[in-house]
Structures are given as C-alpha cells and as structure tokens.
Amino acid sequence: MATSHRNLDKSPSALLRHNVQQLKQHTQKLQTNAKEAVRRMPVVLTEQQLKRLKEHQYASEGTTLLDPFMQIFWKWLVEFCPLWVAPNLVTVVGLAINIGTSVLLMIETNGAKEQCSRWIYFLTALGLFIYQSLDAIDGKQARRTNSSSPLGELFDHGCDSVSCVFVTIACCCAVQLGVYPWLMFWSCVLSYFVFYCAHWQTYVSGKLKFGRLDCTEAQFSFITIHLISTISPGFWSNSIPYLQIEYRILVALLTISSTVWSSFNNIRLVSQGGCGRNFSSVAGTSIIFPGWPIGLLIFLAVVASNYSTSSVLEEHTSLHLLCYGMVFSKITNRLIVGHMSRSPLNGWDSSCIGPLTVCINQYFNLLIDEHVLLWFFLIYSLYDLLRYNIKVCQELCDFLDIHCFRIKPPTTASASNHH
Template sequence: MATSNPNLDKSPSALLRNNVRQLKEKTEKLKTDAKEAVRRMPIVLTEQQLKRLKEHKYASEGITLFDPFMQEFWKWLVEFCPLWAAPNLITIVGLALNIGTSVLLMIETNGAKEQCSRWIYFLTALGLFLYQSLDAIDGKQARRTNSQSPLGELFDHGCDSVSAVFVTIACCCACQLGVYPWLMFLACMCSFFAFYAAHWQTYVSGKLKFGKLDCTEAQFSFIGIYMISTVSAAFWSKSIPYLQIEFRILVALLMIGSTAWSSFNNLRLVSQGGCGRNFSSVAGTSIIFPAWPIGILCFLATVASNYSTSHVLEEHTSLHLLCYGLVFSKITNRLIVAHMSRSPLNAWDSSYVGPLAVCINQYFNLLISEHVFLWFFLLYSLYDLLRYNIKVCQELCDFLDIHCFRIKPPTTPTTDQHH
C-alpha cells in the first residue's frame, strides 16, 4: 500500500506557518551566532572599567537657547513611543535615517561640488530633524520605561560622534563647498575638533557643560541650510552685496568661527584644572594628554591632504574627509568611555593605522592609487569603529545583564519627565 507524502496533505496556511517557523528559527540561530562571534572578539574593557561604568552618573550643566522651547515638543513626542521600544533602538533608528540621507547627498553632489535634486536636500533636512528629535527623547523614554542605564548615555554620545561627521560633511555638500576644498577641509576639521574638545572638557571636569549656542542650535542651522538648498541650490554660489564673497564662503567662515569659539571656551575650562587629585582629570591623569589623539589625527590629515600628488582632497573631497571623520569618531568614543569609566587613555589606537598607511603610501610614491587606497581606508576605519562600538556595548550589556535594543522586564509608564 502506497504512503502519501505528508507535504502534499498540508493546507496552504499550514505550509505558510511552517515556513514562518523555519524563518524564525534561522533568524534566532543567526542572532546567536552573531552574539557568539562578538563575544569571541578581543576584550576591550577591563573589569575595573566595567565596574566604574556601572557606577557612573550623568552630570551636565547649562541650558541652550532652544532647549526650553524644544522640551515641550519632545515631551509631547515621547508619548507616541510604544513602551516596548528600547531607548537605544529609538536612537539608532534616528541615526540610520540621518546617515542614509547624508550619504545620499554626498553621492549626488559629486564630492560637494555639484547641485542635486531638491528632494534630496529636503530628505537630508528631514533625516537630521528626525535624528535630533529621536535623540532628544531617548532619555525620556528610558525614564518612562524604567530602563535607565550607563549604556544609554554611552550609546547616545557615541551616536552623536558619528552623526557629527556625516552632518558636517553633508552641510558642506548642501552649499557646494567642495569647490573650495581646503576651506571645506578646515571647516570640517574645526567642527570635529570642537566636538572632541567638549568631551575633553568633560573628561577633565567630570561634567558636560552646554553653552547658549550648542548642538541643538547647530543642528537647526544645518537644517536651515538644507531647506535653502531645497528652494534654490544655486543660492550659495551668489555673492553677498558689497562684500563680494559667495554665500557658501560665509557659511564656511561661520562654521569655522563658531567651532573655534566653542573649542576656545572648552580649552579654557580645561586649562583651569580638573576635578581629580592635584587638578588632574577624572582618571587622575594629565589634563593635557587627550590632545595627543586629536592632534595626531589633524596632523596626519593635513600632511596627507597637502602632499597628495594626485590631489585627492581636491578630487574626492567628501570621501577623503569621511575617512578621517570615522577615525575622529573612534577616538572621541574612546575619550567618552575613558570619562565614564574614569580610566586613562592609551597612547596607541588601531584607528591610527589608516592615516599612517596613507602617509606611508605617499612616501613610497603611491604604490597603490590614492583613490583606491581611500576606499580601503574607509572600509578599514568603518570596520574598526563598528568593532570597537559593538564590543563595548556587548561587554557592558553582559556586565549589567541588559539588552542593548530590547527592554528586558515588562515596563509601565512613569510621569517623570526630568531633562
């Protein structure tokens, strides 16, 4: 007697359920394998650093000009977030939107030298606004769901360091500043340094201090630039009456001036001494040492840009600056971890490999085409940044017994809306 094939006896709905079940099993296996692969990576944080990260308490001082007005909007917006949404999940969604729209603008403007479609400028403005809003409500969502942890602050500042790179370059692309590559180089490097200096001051004083014009105001300025480009991208090439300088040069000068002023204020606070013993940093180390990572990065970036025989800064402006921007993000994240864990900074970091390799390649008369080398530099810096950030999050999650993108226990809303 012939036996029937069980697969033929199943209804379409049963087959669908079976396929969904198999897909879930494969997804869970993939997640488990990925977690194990991350755990097998070299350890980044010591036991002492993990303990100090657990003990860390957020401390800030100062209110920016727009914050009192935006707080009402952010309090209203957070009420629309479902209680199952983890604060870090909200932040990473906003960052993904911000990076995606910024990269699209970089590609379409051909190294910040050309105009592109109006809708791309508008999408970039929307991406930045969404990131700003989601980034502002993640702390409120954490208190609302009783899921506060040191990981939240670390994750938030880490995402900000990445966003600062893409937003700065995208802003230059929006006003076609790439036609003046060295001016764009200076504007971007000053912006990177200002962000680093703010966390350098925090590492020294133990408290993040905001000025009247700070991140929120800078982000709205960038959104304004994107919206002007949406209306008329050709506006930036026009000259200011009587002054006879282009509007895009004015934008660059304002970026350089504002970031230089911010850096000056933070360095002035650093020079007053730290909160540690004998006016040292929070880790009891020299308040001057954090100048080493950012100093070596600026030096190597300037050397590589100036001595390039193929004029890589002029030809591939956005790509060139993005490579060094990812290195900036890595060293800034190391500084943030050092502050929160009250630990000293290491003199060497794997992120220096890319900038050093570029200079060595130039010294030996371009063994590899500089344009090709830039792509290797970009991929390596991206890998190095992701490896460090993911490993830090995994180690801290395991130590605190929490999930990065999921709220572990059931949550109930609270009424605490403290900023």
C-alpha cells in the same frame, strides 16, 4: 481521514505558519552565532572599567537657547513611542536615517561640487530633524520604561560622534563647498575638533557643559541650510551685495569661526584644572594628554591633504574627509569610555593605522593609487569603529545583564518624564 489531515497540513495558513516558524528559528540561530562571534573578539574593557561604568552617573551643566522650547515638543513626541521600544533602538533608527540621507546627498553632489535634485536636500533636512528628535527622546523613553543605564549614555554619545561627521559633510555638500576644498577641509575638521573638545572638557571636569549656542542650535542651522538649498539649489554660488563674497564662503567662515570660539571656551575650561587629585582629570591623569590623539589626527590629515601629488583632497573631497571622520569618531568614543569609566587613555590606537598608511604611501611616491587607498582606508576605519563599539556594548550588556536593543517586559510608565 488520513487524507483529509494531509490536505489540512498543506493548507495555505498551515504553510504560512510553518514558514514563519522556520524563519524565526533561522533568525534566532543567526543572532546566537553573531553573539558568540562578538564574544570571541579580544576583550576591550577591564573588570575595573566595567565596575566604574556601572557606577557612573550622568552629570551636565547649562541649557542651550532653544532647548527649553524644544523640550515641550520632545515631551509630546515621546508619548507616541510604544513602551516596548528600547531607548537605544530609538537612537540607532534615527542615526541610520540621518546617515542614509547624508550619504545620498554626498553621492548626488559629486563630492560637494555639484547641485542635485531639490528633494534630496529636503530628505537630508528631514533625516537630520528625525535624528535630532529621536536622539532627544531616547533618555525620556528610558525613564518611561524604567530601563535607564550607563549603556544608554554611552550609546547616545557614540551615535552623536558618528552623526557629527555625516551632518557636517552633508552641510558642505548642500552649499557645494567642495569647489573650495581647503575651506571644506577646515570646516569639517574643526567641527570634529569642537565635538572632541566638549568631551575632553568632560573627561577633565566630570561634567558635560553646554553653552547657550550648542548642538541643538547647530543642527537647526544645518536644517535651515538644507531647506534653503531645497528652495534654490544655486543660491549659495551667488555673491553678497557689495562684499562680493559667495554665500557658501560665508557659511564656511561662520562655521570655522563658531567652532574655533567654542573650542577655545572648552580648552579654557580644561586649563582651569580637573576634578581629580591635584586638579587632574577624572582618571587622575594629565588634563593635557587627551589633546594628543586629536592633535595627531589633525596633523596627519593636514600632511596627507597638503602633500598629495594626486590632489586627493581636491578630487575626492567628501571621501577624504569621511575617512578621517571615522577615525575621529573612534578616538572620541575612546575618550567617552575613558570619562565614564574614569580610566586613563592609551597613547596609541589602531584607528591611526589608516592616516599613517596614507602618509607612508605618499612618502614612497604612491605605491598604491590614492583613490584606491582611500577606499581601503574607509573600509578599515569603519571596521575598526564598529568592532570597538559593538564589543564595548556587548561587554557592558553582559556585565549589567541587559540587552542593547530590547527591554525586559513588562514595563510601566514612570511618573518622571523630565529631561
């Protein structure tokens, strides 16, 4: 009998159960260690900020041109999402797909200078569409599962700030705009700027205001560009009849003009005064001061690009703009936290270390090779961005007693499924 029991214990099904159990134990241990490591990081949010974040209510104004039509699709799509799936998990999966396809396109086009395989353009278009769709249904999923919280809005806007960087650079790669590095520079930098201005205006007025042509329309424009590249990768190097202007230059000019116009509208709204006392911001602070971080970033980016003796912008266009894009995402996320917690902004942020280091290195005649320094810049900026975002999410989750990527069962469908 003892022998038969030993043989039973060594059966394939028993071994499989044993291995699965061990894997679960190791996973839980890793999760616990990771959470403890994050909790030991320096505190980011004050007690007052956490209380105000808990009290925050989402407020928006305006409808874009395509949103009423897309709402029909998004309401249909969210019904296929299981009720046990957390809304933030929906968003981050879409972001991961979008980043993955965009990075693949950057690599294959050699910094936006060459054509690549058609299927890569198609994958990038698909990745952006998936992100757009999942990003649009996360709020609906939160209402279906009764798990709406300020963390959801914060997480959603934070992912959008990261996506803005990769989507813009990927679009430039699709039209091979890297052959005109300064056109690509201003197309990307002004795209970062217009996104920042939208949240600057929100920080001042307390409401996120959408124009008739906004993020949904911009995303569909980028998807269209990728699909044209899928059909004819060399299309963008052709010239417009009679005008003798390449189509890729036209794309850059349209991008620049639309971002300048949208930025002007947001700054005009800022100039009208805020919702705080004496027309101040939501935090009761200056309505002009939020322009300092983005202004400093653009200034340092222009200086580093213009005075580089190794032509870093021309030689490593996508990498160069990605570095500054990570800094943009960090200062934008700080602005979003400032708006939602109605707290003042700091004049200095650790994300500025990268841009300042590049300028200092140029001043001392390139003590470090600029290409090598760019990679250190990117790694540090990614670390700084992730450290800040992860710590903010952890502190808010602990304060609200919720999980970022998990919801507490059981959940029931909400009767309200409107956007």
